[in-house]
Amino acid sequence: xxxxxxxxxxxxxxxxxxxxxxxxxxxxxxxxxxxxxxxxxxxxxxxxxxxxxxxxxxxxxxxxxxxxxxxxxxxxxxxxxxxxxxxxxxxxxxxxxxxxxxxxxxxxxxxxxxxxxxxxxxxxxxxxxxxxxxxxxxxxxxxxxx
Numbered sequence: 001x002x003x004x005x006x007x008x009x010x011x012x013x014x015x016x017x018x019x020x021x022x023x024x025x026x027x028x029x030x031x032x033x034x035x036x037x038x039x040x041x042x043x044x045x046x047x048x049x050x051x052x053x054x055x056x057x058x059x060x061x062x063x064x065x066x067x068x069x070x071x072x073x074x075x076x077x078x079x080x081x082x083x084x085x086x087x088x089x090x091x092x093x094x095x096x097x098x099x100x101x102x103x104x105x106x107x108x109x110x111x112x113x114x115x116x117x118x119x120x121x122x123x124x125x126x127x128x129x130x131x132x133x134x135x136x137x138x139x140x141x142x143x144x145x146x
Contacts, residue, residue, distance in 0.1 A: 042129040062142035071134045078130030082122045
């Protein structure tokens with residue numbers, strides 16, 4: 001027999017459900033799938049924007065802007081997309097947490113740690129997507145476009 005404090009019991013139960021049951025595996029897999037799908041969608045969006053504005057990037061390249069500067073523009077754009085997508089997503093998720101907590105009496109809440117981790121993952125996702133899509137910008141040849 002083990003005697004736990006309320007906090008220790010809560011941590012023990014959480015550890016059990018996350019590591020020893022299929023529920024934890026399913027939610028963990030869901031996070032990975034959401035990350036990959038988000039990265040693909042962001043990559044497609046950035047790639048479309050770059051293709052649309054390729055003449056502008058080529059003009060900047062012809063004016064003497066370095067490929068590093070053009071790459072930083074793409075990374076800034078992907079970062080802004082992540083932040084502007086994160087804000088409404090966080091508000092909706094907070095509302096859903098509140099609704100689920102009231103409907104099911106489960107002790108779940110949107111903690112500051114969770115918000116920071118999701119923001120970091122969103123920025124990482126956008127960084128990888130931006131890095132993958134900036135090849136088009138650095139390979140843009142001004143002579144071929146005009």
